[in-house]
Amino acid sequence: MIQEDTISAVATALGEGGIGIIRLSGVKAITIATGLFRGIKGKTAADVSSHQAAYGHIIDPASNRVVDEVLLLVMRSPRSYTREDVVEIHCHGGPAPLRKILELTLAAGARLAEPGEFTKRAFLNGRLDLTQAEAVIDVIRAKTDASLRMAVGNLSGRLADKIRLLRKDILEMIAHLEAAIDFPEEDIEQLAAQEAGNRIRNLCLAIEELLATAHTGRILREGLETVIIGKPNVGKSSLLNALLKETRAIVTDVPGTTRDSIEEYANIGGVPLKIIDTAGIRETTDVVEKIGVEKAKEFIPRADLILFMLDSSAPLTVEDQAVLELLTDRQTLILVNKSDLSPVLDLARVTQRLPDKKILNISILEGTGMQELEQCIIDMAYGGKVQVPEGGFVNNVRQAGLLDQARQSLQEALSAIAAGMPPDCIVVDLRSAWDKLGEITGDTLGEDIIDQIFTQFCIGK
Template sequence: MQIDTISAIATAVGEGGIGIIRISGKQAVDIASKIFQAKNHLPMRDIISHQATYGSVIDPVNSTIIDEVLCIPMYAPHSYTREDVVEIHCHGGSLPLRRILELTFKAGARLAEPGEFTKRAFLNGRLDLSQAQAVMDIIRSKTDASLRMAVGQLEGCFSDKIREYRHQILEMIAHLEAAIDFPEDDIDEVATDEVRDNIIILREEMVKLLKTGKTGRILREGLETAIIGKPNVGKSSLLNLLLNENRAIVTDIPGTTRDIIEEYANIGGVPLKIIDTAGIRETEDIVEQLGVEKACSYIERADLVLALFDFSREISSEDKQILALLAKKEALILINKSDLEAKLDIAYIKSVLPNHKIIEISTISEAGLPELETAIVDMVYSGQVQAEEGAFVNNVRQIEALRQTDEHLEEALQTIHREMSPDFIVIDLRSAWEKLGEITGDTVGEDIIDQIFSQFCIGK
């Protein structure tokens, strides 16, 4: 596959000031030389690596100038893919980009598959698999915290931890194999005891890393958050306040929000995927009934529920219905309109949900908003150090590999407990070592690699 030279548009679809066509492979420079003519008439092969040269892209069939461009060659191995790479920077309209891309195909390139540039960077040893996945996480990051995590993973913070774990396991294997190879030294028992102690320590470290999985997933994908409450309690006002824009319609008429509104908000660096639901109440309006049913379903699937209650109104049957829905949910109880006369029985809410945090807020004066932000951030990080985001587990594949590694280590401990031969302990440890290698891509199958990179955009 890597024999081919590939080409693709590397910038987003749409009009812009600049568009980039990227070419990678052994023939990248030759292909570029067929369509690019430098204004200083310097041959393509004589242009210094990583130096931008001004010129034109010309159709070699009829010598028509397609666009004025900058051309940047990057010679192997000092490029993103560790192959020869040429980037052509043209004007960012769809027509010049498409025309130039077509010329690269006619000159000998083929269209890159999704993620193929990054896949080649992985296969050529520039990135490991977790770093390669971090490239797409950087592109998709929605807050500073999610960007920090992705950049940290790209720099190898997470990979370094995994490599250290693999190194520790290899040392255990070597220790046991030495005992197997030199039985006359009678070190079996000592070696086994040391390995058992080291496995216990390693498992403790891995448990800590696994606990970052929920936080990592939230920073990567967003915390799915449902705002619920009865009509006119201030749900849409809270949504607008969190978004810093008038996204939802706010009126005194009950039932204004009938459908579900989804938006992303940045709360203390945590990306919140906020769902503003229809007010929960008994209604004969068929459309509103559907909205209420949807709201109840979103409560079930949400990572976090922001439940609003009106400080100026007494507890109603709708409020009691909402409290019942929150018994087994991660939820923050928000008492809105705290600047009005108190009529709500907060003691009753505390008696029903004694373990849920209650925050008094006002969507008018913005009172209580800093406390709400702190509560959300504390809930997401769960005491973990925010500065170490780059070492967080952040996807299902990594979590599952770590979980299975822990199972193999547990099996190794059971093997030791049964006083079985060191050969059997080595088998369990080698299985753990190989499973960790799937995270960095050292021991992963080609089908998994293909599946991961298929999720990338074509130009990356």
């Protein structure tokens, strides 16, 4: 599905850098570059062999002036990212040369690429399926090595391979059942339905295994949103600094130092932790601090994990009990800080109120309990299972939703079999499951959904 128009965009990040790249893709990419590039000894873009680079200059055709010194890379169809002719102009990475060269490519007949359009063309031209295309943005946004390994695994097609095996199995069942419809002897129909039932149950188990990776996949992709909460001066900012392994938050003995939330990412055993340090919860007349306390409470319902901090050397306060009331149905770790001091806190009252929450004794000052805390966070991210190093992860809501719909269709097929329904009724449910799985890879997906997915990409990718 080669597009008729040629697109152009800056493919590198905004700002100053040693190198900037303008990328063109389409039938006129080499022709446009030929009109702008003057190589050493008169070489043009058309003279450059595929996957070869040439040194020269970009010339403004209107004034015949040199715009910048560049390297020009040509990748001819179909051996390119988009499976179209692709030209990359590597110039100096300042805003002025990048803007000028981009303007020249547009004036020469290209149009500005839409967000994600290069990857969209790679998908439409069959170089990538939709799970691989989605993995491209995950590679770009990866925050830890584990996030990157997951994204690269999906980019290599591991999730897509699993989905295609499921679709192949469903298609074989459909063919078998339709054959039974064409030869409507009762014993043949019953045998075909019985065999399909066994295979459908195995497919449901396989889909459930994939869905079980969605929790970890989302966390590795987006980060585990973690809120540190507690009364003032309990050690919240010190914990943030300890998890970040740097001084990010101001730490003093004065209660109410943190008046607003602070958000940072930490790498905990490969799990990207989006940590939110909040204002200490207490009654206050300070207007700014009061706003911070309200914001702290608002984070609780939306957080993936709450780190509720208590002071081992102080009795349970009204503020502590107010927070306990908010945590009943939230995933929470209770951290009893200052465990190096003589214990005063009555933990029995805490466990009575939150009997199912894990309690860790820590001392941020001495560094004790921190390894156990990090291991608890890792276990939560991976659901208590052994970490899977690469690939095969369901890592966004779209994929998980379609898998769940496919599972529901398969379960409806099982119900039809149990009710003694004819094979054509079973086939309807199987085709629905087959279609939903195809939407994950993009084989049966509408153009409007495809457009929506690629708008999440940056321009130039």
